[in-house]
Amino acid sequence: MTCRDAAALLPLFFDGELDANQMRAVALHSTRCLDCETALRQLERLQDLVSVHVATAVDEVDLSSFWSDVERRLGPTSVSWRERLRAWWGERDTAWAIPAWPALAAVGAAIAIGLALAARVQTPTTHPDAGQVATRDNAAVLDSLDTDAPSVAVLSDPETRTMVLWVSDDDSVGDVP
Amino acid sequence: MSGAGLRPLAMFGGVVVLATAVAAQVVEPAASPSAGRVEVRVGAVLASNASKEFDTRLAALHRQFNALFPYSSYRLVKEERQQVRWGERVGFDIPGGRYVVVIPKEYKNERVAMKVMVLEGARPIVDTAVSLRNHGTFLVAGPREQEGVLILSIGAETVP
Numbered sequence: 001m002t003c004r005d006a007a008a009l010l011p012l013f014f015d016g017e018l019d020a021n022q023m024r025a026v027a028l029h030s031t032r033c034l035d036c037e038t039a040l041r042q043l044e045r046l047q048d049l050v051s052v053h054v055a056t057a058v059d060e061v062d063l064s065s066f067w068s069d070v071e072r073r074l075g076p077t078s079v080s081w082r083e084r085l086r087a088w089w090g091e092r093d094t095a096w097a098i099p100a101w102p103a104l105a106a107v108g109a110a111i112a113i114g115l116a117l118a119a120r121v122q123t124p125t126t127h128p129d130a131g132q133v134a135t136r137d138n139a140a141v142l143d144s145l146d147t148d149a150p151s152v153a154v155l156s157d158p159e160t161r162t163m164v165l166w167v168s169d170d171d172s173v174g175d176v177p
Numbered sequence: 178m179s180g181a182g183l184r185p186l187a188m189f190g191g192v193v194v195l196a197t198a199v200a201a202q203v204v205e206p207a208a209s210p211s212a213g214r215v216e217v218r219v220g221a222v223l224a225s226n227a228s229k230e231f232d233t234r235l236a237a238l239h240r241q242f243n244a245l246f247p248y249s250s251y252r253l254v255k256e257e258r259q260q261v262r263w264g265e266r267v268g269f270d271i272p273g274g275r276y277v278v279v280i281p282k283e284y285k286n287e288r289v290a291m292k293v294m295v296l297e298g299a300r301p302i303v304d305t306a307v308s309l310r311n312h313g314t315f316l317v318a319g320p321r322e323q324e325g326v327l328i329l330s331i332g333a334e335t336v337p
Contacts, residue, residue: 016264016280016292024301027278027294047265138241138313141288143306149320152303155245162241167302167319 001029006036014043020146138162214336215281215289219269220256224248224318225325238314238330246318248325260336273327274298281333287311289333311335 006029012018013026030036139161142154147167155164222235224242228250231239235253242251259267261281269277278294288308295303295317303317314332 014266016266016282020292020304020306023292024294024296024304027276028296028299028301031276031296032299044265051262138315139310140313140315141308143290143308146304147302148300149302157241157244159244160241162245162314162316163307164245164316164318165303165305167317169320 001025003029003033003035006030006033007039010036010039010043014040014047020144024146214260214262215284216258216260216334216336217267217279217281217291218256218258218330218332218334219271219277219279220330221254221271221273221275222328222330223250223252223254223325224328225250227325241316242328245316246326246328250325251328254327271327271329275327275329277329277331279331279333282306284311284335289313289335291333293317293331295329309333 006026009018009022009026010030013023013030016023018026026036030040140163142163145152145154145165149167150170151168153166153168155166156162157164220235222232222238222242224246226249230250230252232251232253234256235242235251238251242248254272257269259269261267263281263283266278266280269279271277274297276296278292278296280292282290282292284290285308288310290306290308292306293303294301294305302320307315309315309332312332312334314330317329317331319326
């Protein structure tokens with residue numbers, strides 16, 4: 001691959017959008033070509049600068065008066081929540097009185113949902129072995145594999161499910177441990 | 178039950194429902210890990226039968242090494258960690274003339290999907306797309322040489 005070829009592909013390479021062969025060719029070229037490596041570094045620096053600039057611009061936006069401005073534009077609310085609740089209650093009292101047992105069922109259901117939500121949220125964060133479990137289970141999924149070596153064997157430790165790509169110079173895979 | 182007796186009970190029920198709704202908002206899960214950065218770590222381990230020394234820094238991989246490789250000595254030659262944004266590439270120089278390029282693509286189903294290339298001199302010895310459990314590690318080993326074998330441990334974890 002020439003510098004001209006690589007230069008056209010560098011932005012795509014930088015974004016990880018090339019196919020495997022092109023990705024490999026550009027990576028290989030850039031490791032040996034100072035100009036292309038420099039161009040890649042410039043792309044990285046440009047992206048960093050843009051990110052910093054955007055982040056700074058966003059930080060500078062003053063949102064402190066946003067909601068008060070929205071409320072002001074909406075105008076005064078005609079009915080407060082308290083009044084609405086009171087009106088709803090009065091309406092309920094005359095229009096569709098709730099018997100005792102559905103009210104009790106609603107309370108029970110609400111408590112059960114609350115407990116279930118709390119349990120669901122707390123379990124992963126308070127489990128003492130969470131990190132160790134993740135470390136023990138290294139299960140990996142191989143989506144694609146390409147190589148210039150004579151052979152590559154995929155091994156796995158059944159206990160920890162750790163995957164090994166064993167590269168061998170012997171195409172009969174007799175080199176695998 | 179009279180209407181007067183029902184009212185406090187139903188009101189209590191309403192309060193509990195409201196409290197539950199508020200709690201559900203409060204305990205909303207944190208932002209998706211794919212919105213943050215990812216830390217890629219690459220370690221180079223020299224495995225041989227020259228001694229029976231096991232580098233204590235490799236304690237987390239002790240069981241895997243013993244189960245997968247027939248060597249008695251494991252020495253961590255180099256370890257490097259770099260944080261990148263999703264989709265960015267990160268390169269690692271490995272002793273012995275190897276170069277590792279990793280591009281974390283996305284975080285999906287608690288897995289980090291990434292493209293990994295291992296170059297040995299001018300030869301790409303591994304070019305793979307792999308989905309690895311968050312905080313997980315996979316290994317690239319070989320080719321076998323006279324003094325042993327170089328094992329690369331490649332892992333990734335999301336950074337909030």
